[in-house]
Amino acid sequence: MKHLSRLNKYFLKYKWWIIPGSIFVVISNIFGVVPAQVIGYAVDLITENVHVYNLFSGFNRQEIVYDIFSSNLLYFGLLVVLLYILRGLFLFFMRQTIILMSRHIEFDMKNDIYQHYQKLSLGFYRRNNTGDLMNRATEDVNRVRMYVGPAIMYTINTFVLSVLIIWSMFDVNSKLAIYCLLPLPFLVIIIYYVNTLIFKKSGKIQERLSDLSSFVQERFSGIRIIKSYVREDYTRNMFEIQSNEYKKDSMSLVKVSALFYPTMLLLIGLSTILTIYIGGMQVINGNITAGNIAEFIIYITQLTFPVTMLGWVTSLVQRAAASQKRINEFLDIPPDIQSKSNDETEINGHIRFENVSFTYPDTGIQALKNVSFEIKSGEFVAIIGKTGSGKSTMANLMMRMYDVEQGQITVDGQPIKALNLKNYRGQIGFVPQEVFLFSDTIKNNIAFGLDQVTDDEVFDAAKNASVYHNIIDFDEKFETMLGERGITLSGGQKQRVSIARALIKSPKILIFDDCLSAVDTKTEEDILQNLGKIMQGRITILIAHRISTIKNADKILVLDDGKIIEQGTHNELLSLNGAYTDLYNNQLLEEETKGI
Numbered sequence: 001m002k003h004l005s006r007l008n009k010y011f012l013k014y015k016w017w018i019i020p021g022s023i024f025v026v027i028s029n030i031f032g033v034v035p036a037q038v039i040g041y042a043v044d045l046i047t048e049n050v051h052v053y054n055l056f057s058g059f060n061r062q063e064i065v066y067d068i069f070s071s072n073l074l075y076f077g078l079l080v081v082l083l084y085i086l087r088g089l090f091l092f093f094m095r096q097t098i099i100l101m102s103r104h105i106e107f108d109m110k111n112d113i114y115q116h117y118q119k120l121s122l123g124f125y126r127r128n129n130t131g132d133l134m135n136r137a138t139e140d141v142n143r144v145r146m147y148v149g150p151a152i153m154y155t156i157n158t159f160v161l162s163v164l165i166i167w168s169m170f171d172v173n174s175k176l177a178i179y180c181l182l183p184l185p186f187l188v189i190i191i192y193y194v195n196t197l198i199f200k201k202s203g204k205i206q207e208r209l210s211d212l213s214s215f216v217q218e219r220f221s222g223i224r225i226i227k228s229y230v231r232e233d234y235t236r237n238m239f240e241i242q243s244n245e246y247k248k249d250s251m252s253l254v255k256v257s258a259l260f261y262p263t264m265l266l267l268i269g270l271s272t273i274l275t276i277y278i279g280g281m282q283v284i285n286g287n288i289t290a291g292n293i294a295e296f297i298i299y300i301t302q303l304t305f306p307v308t309m310l311g312w313v314t315s316l317v318q319r320a321a322a323s324q325k326r327i328n329e330f331l332d333i334p335p336d337i338q339s340k341s342n343d344e345t346e347i348n349g350h351i352r353f354e355n356v357s358f359t360y361p362d363t364g365i366q367a368l369k370n371v372s373f374e375i376k377s378g379e380f381v382a383i384i385g386k387t388g389s390g391k392s393t394m395a396n397l398m399m400r401m402y403d404v405e406q407g408q409i410t411v412d413g414q415p416i417k418a419l420n421l422k423n424y425r426g427q428i429g430f431v432p433q434e435v436f437l438f439s440d441t442i443k444n445n446i447a448f449g450l451d452q453v454t455d456d457e458v459f460d461a462a463k464n465a466s467v468y469h470n471i472i473d474f475d476e477k478f479e480t481m482l483g484e485r486g487i488t489l490s491g492g493q494k495q496r497v498s499i500a501r502a503l504i505k506s507p508k509i510l511i512f513d514d515c516l517s518a519v520d521t522k523t524e525e526d527i528l529q530n531l532g533k534i535m536q537g538r539i540t541i542l543i544a545h546r547i548s549t550i551k552n553a554d555k556i557l558v559l560d561d562g563k564i565i566e567q568g569t570h571n572e573l574l575s576l577n578g579a580y581t582d583l584y585n586n587q588l589l590e591e592e593t594k595g596i
């Protein structure tokens with residue numbers, strides 16, 4: 001239960017929903033119990049009046065007795081209807097306050113979780129899979145909502161209704177009340193156990209279902225591979241196996257549910273039989289009237305609901321506590337990267353790495369070892385090296401996606417940790433190695449980094465990224481949808497849209513992480529030429545594999561196994577006759593072989 005105490009702040013926020021809501025629960029229950037008493041009176045009235053009516057048999061007055069009798073009955077009937085209407089009205093108010101409050105809390109929780117997720121570092125996203133993140137923000141929140149709404153509402157309801165009914169029962173006849181209530185504790189226990197079983201089983205079914213949907217989603221995303229490797233039959237068999245597991249669990253749930261309602265009805269029936277039997281004896285003894293038996297039967301029927309709810313609510317609370325625990329686990333993770341400053345400063349972009357070493361916390365792989373270099377403002381710097389040598393890691397550290405454990409990174413002479421992170425990252429344009437575009441229009445994808453943007457700015461960015469002509473060839477032009485419901489761009493087109501997205505920001509620092517690999521050499525040259533113009537006086541960092549891409553850089557850093565083994569201009573590096581020269585000669589040879 002301590003996990004659920006995290007929700008108190010929401011209860012406090014919505015106190016003006018829960019307080020009137022609870023009052024409505026009490027009122028609606030009063031209007032629910034009173035009709036039983038009215039019906040009890042009515043039944044007694046019928047027995048008495050039938051008796052009186054028979055006494056006047058053969059007299060003219062019998063008709064007058066009949067009229068009084070029927071108008072009295074009508075009056076009772078109308079009263080019962082009125083009481084039930086009032087009960088319904090307050091039930092409506094109850095739901096309008098408490099259930100609505102639960103929806104508000106659900107909304108707030110989802111927003112709080114989403115906001116917190118966004119603050120967490122890349123390491124967090126590596127450690128936890130997306131499915132789990134989504135489940136905690138949706139499925140678990142939904143279970144908690146069942147606690148803040150229905151569970152609380154039914155708890156108050158059950159408590160008030162049970163007190164009112166039991167009190168009314170004992171008021172009429174305590175012996176009969178005890179006999180009537182005797183089977184009910186068993187009903188509570190049975191319902192509690194059956195509900196826990198049902199929840200366990202449905203939880204398992206839920207897991208199976210999400211496994212099944214992940215399986216289907218992944219296989220359809222990779223349908224090209226399945227078809228080209230002719231693995232349709234194999235995949236269908238795998239689907240059947242998973243589907244069968246789901247079916248087995250579902251069937252076992254059906255068995256439990258099928259037992260649930262008959263058992264419940266049996267115990268309620270037992271209560272009713274006891275009421276009629278014991279009640280009948282009490283009537284014979286003259287302790288109670290026949291109307292009281294009718295009243296008791298209505299009470300039992302009314303008690304069924306709260307008793308059923310008791311078992312259900314207990315399982316709901318248990319499930320909500322387990323879900324809230326899972327939610328708290330993530331909410332309690334502090335963001336690894338903290339920004340302490342709020343200063344909004346424009347950076348020049350003088351970056352220095354001073355003896356920087358970095359090990360990825362999850363894998364323990366040391367990606368950078370004692371790296372030192374400097375990028376002055378306005379410089380075009382290239383990073384080249386074998387795969388896995390630490391190039392992307394360097395880009396990540398420049399954007400402060402991770403904090404370094406040894407050495408330090410400074411920007412304009414200030415430690416990177418002292419900068420206002422939002423303000424700093426806002427001035428960087430990053431094009432990642434693996435392009436990611438949203439399922440949105442091309443225009444919105446390009447404009448993603450800015451709050452407000454004109455069409456001309458989008459067009460210019462597309463022109464500078466040499467993708468403008470491709471886009472205007474599409475029927476919908478810049479309004480063309482990408483992703484699942486839209487068109488699929490070619491690898492090179494995707495890279496260029498991603499470049500346009502970075503360029504439109506007019507960043508102070510532009511980082512290209514090997515994002516020209518799918519672009520032909522002519523287009524690459526055009527882009528680089530455009531960059532030369534746009535990025536004058538700003539920093540451009542280009543990670544690449546082709547020497548032809550980077551030979552004009554002001555400085556080239558050659559990385560190997562996390563260390564900078566050479567640095568200088570193209571000519572300086574060639575004169576060293578080292579790793580860079582080897583790479584250059586190899587690539588030259590490759591070009592020549594291609595030409596033959």
Ligand SMILES: Nc1ncnc2c1ncn2[C@@H]1O[C@H](COP(=O)(O)OP(=O)(O)OP(=O)(O)O)[C@@H](O)[C@H]1O
Nearest residue numbers: 360362363365367386387388389390391392393394
């Ligand atoms: N997020 C991560 N978590 C753990 N280890 C990582 C992570 N990213 C990279 N590594 C590891 O760090 C090392 C350097 O990787 P990095 O991506 O910086 O290399 P790279 O030079 O950019 O390679 P490539 O040219 O193939 O993109 C590799 O051994 C890699 O396995």
